[in-house]
Every structure is written in C-alpha cells, then in structure tokens.
Amino acid sequence: MAGRASVFSHPEIIRLLAESFVPVADNCGYTQTQQDAKGEFFRLVAEQGHYGGRTKPTATRQGLYACTVEGELLASINTRDADQVLGTLKAGLDRWRQRPASSSPPDIPKAYSPDPRLNWSYPEGGLALKVTVRDLPRESGEADPRHNIDFAWFTRDEARSLIPADPQPGLSCPAPRFFARRIARCHLIDTVRGQSPRWREEDIEKADVTLIVERVTSGHVHLRLEGEVKNEAAPTFDVNPFSERVVDKPRGVDLRLLGYLRFDRQQEAFESFDAVAVGPRWGATTYNARFDDLGPAPIGFAFEVASDDPIDRVPPAAIGSSYFA
Template structure:
C-alpha cells in the first residue's frame, strides 16, 4: 500500500500541510524561480551525494518546507510510519521559527506541459525486475524488500507521427523486405526506456553513452 493512501497520512496532509507532487527532473536545470527554489531546498537536504562525489543528480524525495524558503525536514524513505515521523519533525521545527513578515509569493515558473502532436502514439511501458542477486535488499525491512521485488514501473513512450509512418512497410515491400525505424526513435527508446524505473525515476543515459541503437 502506498504511504499516501494511509488514512492518517491523508488526514494530516489535508489539515496541516499543502501537499505538492512534482516531477523534479526539469526543475534540476531550470532557471525560473520555482526551479531555483527547489534546488536550494534539495541541496540543503542533501539526500544524495553530489555527482562529483560519485552520487546521483537525482533529487527525488519527500521535502517539507515553508513557502518563503526554510527547509523543515526531508527524507527519501517509504512507509506511512516514516512519512508521519517526517511530518512531526517538520512541524516541531516550524514551531521554533520566528513568524516571517508578510510577503508576496515568488512568481510561478513556466508551465511545463509537453503535448504529443496529433496523429502520434503514446505507448505504456511497464517494467519489472525479473532476476535478483542472492542477498539483494537483505538490509531492508522484509515488507519493503517484497514491495521492491513485486513493484511494476510505468512510463510512456511517445512516437511522433512521422516516426509512426516510418514503422509501416513501404509500398513496394515484398515478403522478406527489411527496413529501419527512424534512428531518433531507436535512440529515444535506448536512452529513456531501457532503464530500471521500477523503484523510481532513474537518470536517462546521456547521448554519448548510447553507442548504437537500431530497430529493423
């Protein structure tokens, strides 16, 4: 069961917090006020070592912060008990802070709502972990380890209209004829969808990390 389907978590979120769910990937590199605010909060929380220290650029996690800036609490754990403890920690710190002066909220950043062109196709991509190394996740609670093993990742592959048309056999095709899909479609699949997204949103492969991608 999701942490955020727990009745006590739901009740406290409604009564004591303003819940916000975001895709943190575009905020990592944006230059608008919302992106800069999020990066400041995430950098202060330091849930992941920076890439220069062998860590990940991911900023996934649960953050509790005040609108004018101070980080109250953060973690990257699952389970209702962990989320409730995070709420308690955040509220305790908020009560110790001085009352801030009234101020206008910062302007909202640009809306990031990419849309698929008419005539394109969106495919649901499901991911499962089929093989586990002996002893994998042995350091985690049994329920959390089971949840990781049984979880299914979901993403969406967009195929643009011209790419979709190129997947169809050419008019002159005869039995045994071979043709290639657009190179950019093959590379998009390799970079963004041949990844382990079962336990969260992973980092995509960089363009120079895909040496060859071909669909025939």
C-alpha cells in the first residue's frame, strides 16, 4: 500500500493520468482468469506485456498497462518505483501519438454476460464499511506507518437485522451470527504489508459480538458494539515462489472490539458505524511479508461507513461465492 501510494501521489503521474489517460483499476487476481468479455480483453492486453506467457515463479499478470480501446498494448510495467512508472506512461503516450489515425470506430460491446462465478454486486441500500488496518505503536514507541484498506459488505436485509425489533435503552443482544463470523473470517486479517488469505471457518476460536442499545429517539437508534475475536491457523508450508522460501508460520489474532453505531429509522440506514478492533497478532503467510516480524505485536482495525464515491465501492478482498453465506 505504501509503495503504491508513493507512485500515485507523484504530481507528474497524477497530471499525466488526469490529462492523457482514462485510469481503470481492477483486481487481476480475478480478471486474469475471468471467463467473460472483460477477462478476455484483459488477457489480450496482458499477454502483450511484461509478464506475457510467464508461468514461473507465478502466472500473475499484475502490473500497470497502457493500451488502446482495441486492445493494443502501448506500454506496461510492474513496479512500485515512481520514476519507472512515469517513464512507462510517457513511453506509452509517445507510442499513442505515433499511431496512424484509425478510420473506423473500435468494436466495443455495449454489454456482456459476466462470469457467473464472479457475479456479485454492490449492496445498494445495505451497509458498506471501509476497513483500515495498520500496526499500532509498540512498547518502544515505534510505529510503522504502512497500512491497508478493505471493504466489508452487508445486504439491505442483513444491515436491518442488526437493529432489534423493539429497541429500548439498555437492551443487550448478540449480533447475528453471520455478522460476527463475516467480520472475523473475512476482515480481521493481517494485510498491513501484503496479502493474506481469509480465515477458514475452523480457524475461528471465538467470534462474540454484542450490540447494546444506548439511546432511542424518534429518528435514530444509537448502539454500542462490544466483542472479542480470536482466530488461529496452522501454517500451510507453501513456498513463496519469489524468495523460494517457506515463510508461512502459525498465525493468529486476539482482538477486542468496541464501536458506536447510529441508525436512521426513517432512511432505514446506518448514518455512522465507527468501530475498532485491537490486540496482538502473530505469525506470517506466504505473501504478507511478515517473515521478519512474527510478533506477537499490536495491530488495529478501524471500521467506518464507506462513502458513495466509486473508489469506495470496491468489492471486499475476500469476496467470493461463500462471502454472503
């Protein structure tokens, strides 16, 4: 996250992208194998690029691609070096300017049937939370500024089920099981430095979340959220294909949750959902770059209502066929 921030906060990169490109961001982990027109277009472009045809150390097609709407590659690179990205953008723009003018418009499909395996959609009218994860200061006072962002989704019916049918001040009740388990399994994951898989159901040792009604008015229900989550998983012993080392170690989190929620009774929507989860984390996964920082060490997660901007409508990292199960 910090590496990408250093690239896309570069003023010249911002200027070039704003003036001369149509920026698009997507998760190539899905797109490179997606069986629909979107996936086909990405593969058409990517196979002309820096990882085209590669299968080792992995088959990823991650990177930055400059291309035409017809699928012609102009330039590509995979780096977190801002100067290299800037050079790639300039090279792509130069190649674009040198192309002969096309006499016919490109053949672009107006619509296509999406891959049914990836047929998820934003929970309109539901609850979308922005989740920020970062290391917390240690006893020495040292604090790592790196962080990462994810999103948690709940459907309209799921969001409304968090509110008691007859809310009265002092009423305390357990949060619905789906809510506690989804938060624990899919969103309390150490991704501060890199990627980690979501927890398996059998990794969840405790996922207790309680909702307490603090105040009720004609327009709002105010709740306090409290809880505990403890997850532990054995190592997979997978080899990191880039370092060719087994870096996976037993991992876990032991967290306390606290939050304050405000629900608009007229709009039937959460106006605010401010919650944190803090506690120790330990271990490492194949791609989360914790091989030199196994802990235990403090970690923190912050939840807030996501904005309606396109950048906050990104699907959760753990989205998949079982996400809403």
